[in-house]
Amino acid sequence: MKPDIIPIENQHADTVIDLVLNIQQKEFNIAITLQDQPDLLDIKNFYYASGGRFWGAFINEELVGTIALIKFDEHAAAIRKMFVKKEYRGKEFSIAQKLLETLIQYCTENEIDDLYLGTVSILEAALRFYERNHFVRIEKGLLPEAFPLMSADNVFCHLNLKEQK
Template identity: 65%
Template structure:
């Protein structure tokens, strides 16, 4: 199985919605709908025009993972929409890791040196993944004022990508 990571645009909206809502609603029972995430229907204007991006991981032309960056400040971005289909998770394929590395490279190339993200405390594996990747937990009150909060999120992380680990 060979994985390819591609930049996504609006033409991938339906595939993304299918991937993300299935994981949110069916796997984790998060009460979130497409109406709560209109950004999935406007990838170019919401993510790319302000200076962020959106990527998808494909195996045999099937979208199996996603990650996005919302640039919300001159030198800061928020990681969003990090999802990998259940049957493609784990170290064998390393999809989440590769998606995160593509996002970090993009940040380095575009002068973004701080990345933040919010997640939900029931997503224990996601939290371990971010911690393994040197993200530090940050209190909600210490997030930048312009950080784009999502209602469901209750755990927040920060990474300075220029920090030597």
């Protein structure tokens, strides 16, 4: 079953919040609340205003995954909100891969050369996924000054898209 991956905005905020908080809090016991993530309450202004995007993966009209891009520099952006429902993870659906490919295609078309992300060390499968996709772990001190830090993040990665071509 092939997911439909489309840009989404505020009309999907409640569904996005439900998906993200369930994975963060219930599945991985990460101490993070909606108040810690005000971006989820105003997707359009937070992501789109600076030249970023927010995509949703839908299967039979059900939101099963998300990925977002914050453009924080002329040629640099951060990946945020990469989440896939547990029952849709893995190679059978390849939702995470398709979401990442959609984001990278957008970056290529919009001259974004450097992608960064922050995550938490408990998300080991996510880190392996990023490493398979050529992201390299970097020290927090090597992040660009304008990188939008999240307090919970303790592992950081970088991908130079020009080197991948």
